[in-house]
Amino acid sequence: MGEETHAATETDETFLTLQGQANIWNYMFSFADSMAQKSAVELRIPDIIHRHGEPISLTQIMAGISDAPSPDITCLARIMRLLVRRKIFSSHQAPGSGDTLYRLTHSSRWLLIESGSGSESSLAPMVLMENHPWATAPWHCLSQCVREGGFAFKKAHGIVIWEFASENSEFNKLLNDGMAYS
Template identity: 40%
Template sequence: MEPHTGEICAHSMFESEEEELAGQAQAWKYTFAFVESLAVKSVVLLGIPDIIARHGPKATLSLSQIAAELPSEKPDVNCLFRILRFLVAKNFFRAETSGGANEVRYGLTPASKWFVKGGAAAPSVSMIAMLLMQNDVTMMAPWHHFNECVLDGGVAFEKAHGLHLWDYAAAHPDQNCLFNQAMACNANIVMKAILSKYEGFQGLNSLVDVGGGIGATLAEIVKAHPSINGISYDLPHVVAMAPHYPGVKHIGGDMFREVPSADAVFMKWIMHDWEDEDCVKILKQCRKAIPETGKVIIVDTVLNPREKTALDPSMGLVFDLAMIAHTVGGKERSEEEWKNLLKEAGFPRFNIIAIPALQSVIEAFPY
């Protein structure tokens, strides 16, 4: 028997040529997975979904028509064609052939309608801000440090930038603005889903949105339920940028030390930013802020939810990795993990309510 050299013969790992080729196909996809997102980012920055949408939700435009509306006197039409060809193959745009010269005309798909500022898709369902934030070089850099996090621990964002995300945002107003816009983008999407399915805001006279950002989420709730007096509660540098919303009061503070009193506490995409110990601290402050008949309304991902939706459940695992990239100990949780977390914080009873979004509504009760 020949001595083991530590080297692996590639062909010996596959049971057949078919398996080898299928694996190679997947390997190429993983290697260039970033291309789809950045190609979409390029056409969003160029405003191409908006250019098409201005002509109607079912409109199709030729390459020359699209190029004519770009903010450039001499756009590289060949480069544009190749990007659009790729995104048609990925079903981001649709293509139709018409005319004697077989001219290709490009139109919107259900996916690209989410990246229109107005017109064919209402601004409330645009994902532009989230796309631009997640693909920003600052937010992408921590992903390149995952192997270091595995080997020696630490925080990916700090390894990339020398600061935790919240400290970095406080020191960089432009980045803070980008982050807040992305959170407002998510708020619009999720609140549309919540307000269409969740009835738990009825009967409330006051509601505090902990980690409420610039108040976009709470403004939607108060608009739908005018009897609610809303308090948007976040760090001072965040609320300093908050616009005025009818029925919403902005308060700056630290949720680890205090939460303003209200009938109920609302937290959207907050718990997943923190490790279990920190979540318990936050929840205990929320417990102090509500009466015995009150509740905490959490909007967050539940991994492997019982009720399935049309959305890919594996996206919860994607967001779980995003928590490694951008937070200190944050993670997505299963129903059992939520149960244990809430019980430790003084909430023995809870409900999980499915909504048409990646997140679920988790109602927690102190009795």
């Protein structure tokens, strides 16, 4: 193998090693996408933008969040920046003011909750169900299931999902609302 070929092989190996590291980082933090999406649903951001009828600023979004006793626009900006990168929302700079304006995308239209929003069905209830701590806790038990067998939900909560739902009306509603749209 020539010197040139050896250098190319080392460069390829270095690239593949760094690509592998980037993949692990990406997978490790992909839960943040789901949590940001969940917060957008909980804050009703898609509905706020939809009601406005045109692109909307962070200040306008914040004003639409009715139950925010001490709002943090910096936190909202971070969430929106992540969701724009993931194409849940889109953004552009307003001419003149330089404000960033946000609008719905085909993806965020699936997160509308309000009736009459033009969305015949919504994935918002499923987003809330799948990202609730009750539903995410079993994922922390997968290695235990491999070692011992059994069901992750039961390992996390001590009972199977259907018993949990029958004993917990809040979870039962969450589960039924989420499953109605799946």
